[in-house]
Amino acid sequence: MTLPTHLLSTTVVGSYPQPDWLVDRAMLSKSVPRTRMQAMWRLPPAHLEEAQDDATIVAIRDMERAGIDIVTDGEIRRESYSNRLATALDGIDADNPAVIVSRAGLETPVPRVVGKIRRNHPVELRDMEFLRKNTDRAAKITLPGPFTMSQQAKDEYYRDDAALAMAFAEAVNAEARDLEKAGADVIQLDEPWVRNNPELARRIAVEAINRALEGLTVPTIVHLCFGYAAVVPGSTKPSGYSFLAELADTTAEQISIEAAQPRLDLGVLKDLAPKKIMLGVLDLGDSEIETVSVVSERIRNGLKHVGADRLVIAPDCGMKYMPRATAFGKLKSMCEAAAHVRNELS
Template identity: 30%
Template sequence: MTLTAMHLPTTVVGSYPVVKGSGLMAFVDPLKHAVEVAVDDQIAAGIDIISDGQVRGDMIHAFTSHLPGIRGAAVVGKVQPARQPITLADTKYALSRHPKVKGILTGPSTLAYGLSIGTTFYRDREELILDLAQALAAEAEHLQNAGVALIQIDEPIFSTGAANLTVGREAVNAIAGRLRVPVCLHVCGNLGDVIDEILRVNVEIFDFEFSNNPHNREIISKKDLHGRMIGYGCVDSADPGIESVETIHKRIEMGIEVFSPATMLIDPDCGLRMQTREAASGKLKNMVAAARLARAEHPG
């Protein structure tokens, strides 16, 4: 699987700080400027596979607010696909600016656990999760048809112990099974109790955090990935400081001791939404510089 012609390509996990605009256009679309800033900053940093910045709300409400059957934070009827694509316009904008873009979806299990069930249509969250998967699959197909390089499904709930991982795996597989482009599953947090179940998901890429959870490296080192790729989180998204190029480079080298560099994508642990624009931009620039150093030392 070749996502770019480059060895150790850089990407982002998703969200970027929201920088709102002003004037008439900001009145018409208050977050259009934020999308443009996120895309501009990723391109300026030299990121190989960018995103649209995920600036239009939190990861739950950004999707659930568009799905029939959901009102506010409550499920009130059968959940169905959105009547119009949710993230397509912003993704198309990113594609108009850069050749490689990832589409990003909040996973069905994470969405389900952010909702209360206020209808007898669903007996439990497990039934809801499977319908959410079908709704998200429709969104994923819109993004695939637009020309994204890959689609990432975010399931932070998987590492918490709260989710039914058997149902969660079935739901992610239901989305991935409808797609031709590579699918990436992003799970942050400590993987110690869940890694075996996660690695049973039928996706081409697993994206994990290794900066804030360095123990994950040891956990994964004992597992057979069967040739699948690793999104290697080497920038601490929770740290407001900007790590030096040398620090990030050392983290990448520690990853290369475990994984073949031919299978690695270089990215932050998670989204950078909670940081300042200056911190987020600085982290991405230094990550790109560190990846270039590693690329020179480990040519493909």
């Protein structure tokens, strides 16, 4: 499948709301799980995969109807953006988790690294194959980035930050290569934790990201954000990134940033030249569906700093925690706004 050739193509960051008949959304809303949360699923194992397939088709069709150019599978089969891959690797004990306490005092169960990290089988391969079979549009698949995975686990084996991140990078790279072979047109790494620990990220993140992307020939993206709007209130989000310009040294073609909710000063984009920018123009902390004119103005603001040939339009973050009708309405406004501004440029 070829990528769209028109300016200001549209995509999603990754996730789309899972139906209430598939997941217990009240349980889901309480956390972003690092270990497995099997109790979240409403169906028994014998029927779960078929139900996830059906819900994935719903997500794909919603994205297509909204006008999205580069669709994903909505991450419908995942309990979180990262735990599906992380808990499937050798060397990880997710059944006997450790507890990490955040700077805010929040306790989160996380997998323990108890041996050499290895990926001995594909994890998201069927997800990608299913997506490829069920859309004729360009298709993107997302993976948790190696630095973020290293920060979401308790290291009891390597006892070395760089070694741990590189071990995850090798596993991610093996997965990404299989996803490319399965028909992925774009591969994205989610690396939100580079901003949580920028000092460590400056030492090891770029090398780990580049190892994870090594050998890929399709366009690649690194996504970073300030956290899901449903989990991290807008009032607590900073107005700028503590780790961003450093991503110019990655081999990724595009950098994806959250910009709408935090009202980011887009002057920072000059530090990422000549990367393409996947610009967040939907505020997912706002339950109201933005008008086309509001989103159009956010796109125009991006064009003040990035050429139209380097700008991809997207929501701020994954839409997993939103009501489905709201998510669809926001995507539709976004696609109409992109078309409107595109016409202004012609």
